[in-house]
Amino acid sequence: MTGRAPEPSDVRAELARAAAWLAEGGRSPDSRAATSDLSMDEALLLHSIGWEPIELVFGVSVTSIQVGVWTWGMGELTSPSDAHNLAVEHASNRLGQECAAVGGHGVVGVRVDLEIHPRHVDVALVGTAVRPVAKTSHPPGRPFVSDLSARDFVLLSNSGWEPLGLAFGASFVYAPRRNASTAIRQSSQNVELTNLTQALYAARETAMERMQASGIRLGAQGVVGVQVEEGPMRFARHVIGFTARGTAVRLGADGHRHIRPELVLPLDDAVVQFEAESLRAQG
Amino acid sequence: MTGPTDVPEAAPRRLESGSFSSGLTVPDFAACLQMGLRPVGLVQGFCAMQWGWYGAGSPYLRGTSPFGFSGGGGGGYMQNWYCPHGFVGGEHRTWGQNYEQTWVEEAWLSGFNAAFGRMIEEAEEVGAHGVIGVTDTSHNLADMRVAEFHVLGTAVVVEGAPPPPKGLPWSTYLAGQRLAKLLEAGFMPISVVATIASVRVWAYCITEYLMEGGAYAWGQSLSSTTEIEQVSEARLAARALARDHARRQLGTDTLQGITFSATEREVGAGDQVVECTLRGTRVRRFKDFDPIPPPRPTVRLS
Numbered sequence: 001m002t003g004r005a006p007e008p009s010d011v012r013a014e015l016a017r018a019a020a021w022l023a024e025g026g027r028s029p030d031s032r033a034a035t036s037d038l039s040m041d042e043a044l045l046l047h048s049i050g051w052e053p054i055e056l057v058f059g060v061s062v063t064s065i066q067v068g069v070w071t072w073g074m075g076e077l078t079s080p081s082d083a084h085n086l087a088v089e090h091a092s093n094r095l096g097q098e099c100a101a102v103g104g105h106g107v108v109g110v111r112v113d114l115e116i117h118p119r120h121v122d123v124a125l126v127g128t129a130v131r132p133v134a135k136t137s138h139p140p141g142r143p144f145v146s147d148l149s150a151r152d153f154v155l156l157s158n159s160g161w162e163p164l165g166l167a168f169g170a171s172f173v174y175a176p177r178r179n180a181s182t183a184i185r186q187s188s189q190n191v192e193l194t195n196l197t198q199a200l201y202a203a204r205e206t207a208m209e210r211m212q213a214s215g216i217r218l219g220a221q222g223v224v225g226v227q228v229e230e231g232p233m234r235f236a237r238h239v240i241g242f243t244a245r246g247t248a249v250r251l252g253a254d255g256h257r258h259i260r261p262e263l264v265l266p267l268d269d270a271v272v273q274f275e276a277e278s279l280r281a282q283g
Numbered sequence: 284m285t286g287p288t289d290v291p292e293a294a295p296r297r298l299e300s301g302s303f304s305s306g307l308t309v310p311d312f313a314a315c316l317q318m319g320l321r322p323v324g325l326v327q328g329f330c331a332m333q334w335g336w337y338g339a340g341s342p343y344l345r346g347t348s349p350f351g352f353s354g355g356g357g358g359g360y361m362q363n364w365y366c367p368h369g370f371v372g373g374e375h376r377t378w379g380q381n382y383e384q385t386w387v388e389e390a391w392l393s394g395f396n397a398a399f400g401r402m403i404e405e406a407e408e409v410g411a412h413g414v415i416g417v418t419d420t421s422h423n424l425a426d427m428r429v430a431e432f433h434v435l436g437t438a439v440v441v442e443g444a445p446p447p448p449k450g451l452p453w454s455t456y457l458a459g460q461r462l463a464k465l466l467e468a469g470f471m472p473i474s475v476v477a478t479i480a481s482v483r484v485w486a487y488c489i490t491e492y493l494m495e496g497g498a499y500a501w502g503q504s505l506s507s508t509t510e511i512e513q514v515s516e517a518r519l520a521a522r523a524l525a526r527d528h529a530r531r532q533l534g535t536d537t538l539q540g541i542t543f544s545a546t547e548r549e550v551g552a553g554d555q556v557v558e559c560t561l562r563g564t565r566v567r568r569f570k571d572f573d574p575i576p577p578p579r580p581t582v583r584l585s
Contacts, residue, residue, distance in 0.1 A: 011317070011463045011467060014467060016319060018471040019412060019441040019444035021569045023448060030535050033530055033536060040464040043468065044575050048575050048576065048578060056543070060515050060522065062518065063511065065508070066497075067495070067496030082508040083508045086508055098523075120511060124518065124545065126522070133572070155580075261580035263584055265583075
């Protein structure tokens, strides 16, 4: 991954050339339109490994939650986590179908918008379908879906790993209550609330276990870029929700490739800041 | 598009005052000078637009069977949903429909295009080749159903270049370093593109029950967790429509750096309006594909 050193380009000359080309009619060598929400940096990085963006694609799913599940109770609420998993799975499948329809090999930089409402779970995914420029390989039967940025996708690809899909899991638990006498007895003590610790600990582990299980179903060896979000539901403060998601990955056929980064020692000094306050401090 | 009288009298006076104005940050300003772009003026366009109440399926026509209209949503996307229960009662929603609110989209596009056209007109006034660093906003004014569109950018001249085709300046949301990278990658900006898609969900009984938390509706064997298909389809359709509206403006060009946003507004039990906006810069390749060398990973020692 060393490559030749990039040659400095004359942007002024490029702009003059492009403006003259446009004035003469500006005929494009491209034969088909493309849409992409990648930044120019990300598009260039993809090009550097021989991939290109082709289409902005979407996946959406709204699933229902039965009325009454958020009322007080004990243990885990299974209905919201089922609704979460179903919504993410359907949205991810639709994203993959849109990608396959335009000839993409996968979707990168997927933005996940997840909202849990009292009666339904809304999931919306948006990302850019990508494919190799050379088109030497056929699109895979099931395009990959990854919430990694294009930069991370390039790094992963250069390391010999390939993304497979979104791995996800969720768990919702009631904040366990103490009985009245225990609460009064503990009110003036420094004490660990073991029932709460255990419940939250178990819920976190459950969400991550489900995420890993969904990765295994995709044939993954691991999950990278895991994000765990947690907190009480805004409409039911006695319920704490945990969601975990990441990109399921597996080692490519050529095995792991070591990336040997170059060490860089910046020679610039730290900037000395002028502080107006120091003048007054003298007095 | 706009006519020559659209730009207020003060605009030419400001633009001919002998000094330039620019909405660029200092780094973007410096980068543009480096590229051979000379800012000549801050250009802008406005349009206050009133939304019409009319149109097939507008809220004022609620209660009229959508099957009575040919094509339902004014010739756009439409999908029907049928109640499985048969006749139950007068208030039972025996039909449902998702339809594209084409009149809403037309109003929004009219407002945006008018404001954009006026900005381009100002840029033509100062003999610009292009408009960079474009920003656009739309917000509701105090009055109901009135929105103001504002499009703003910095008109620039490319030193020593021939005038653009038909004298019409190109435009881009990019400026400074990001614009330089676009050129280095072999793309020339053509125009900013902004589109909207609006889809109205008119829920049928099953959607209404599920959105309200009902799982077992009128003997239906629905599991406790199920997808609300009508709403999912509407939201997916709105997104795809916004993208497809943009695609129709592209020819064989690329829409780069898209920013996408979606809002859902509930307007009744199960009923909602889904609106998606999409913005990006239409770019065209002016030189053959030439990928940059693979980047070299580095680790900083400080």
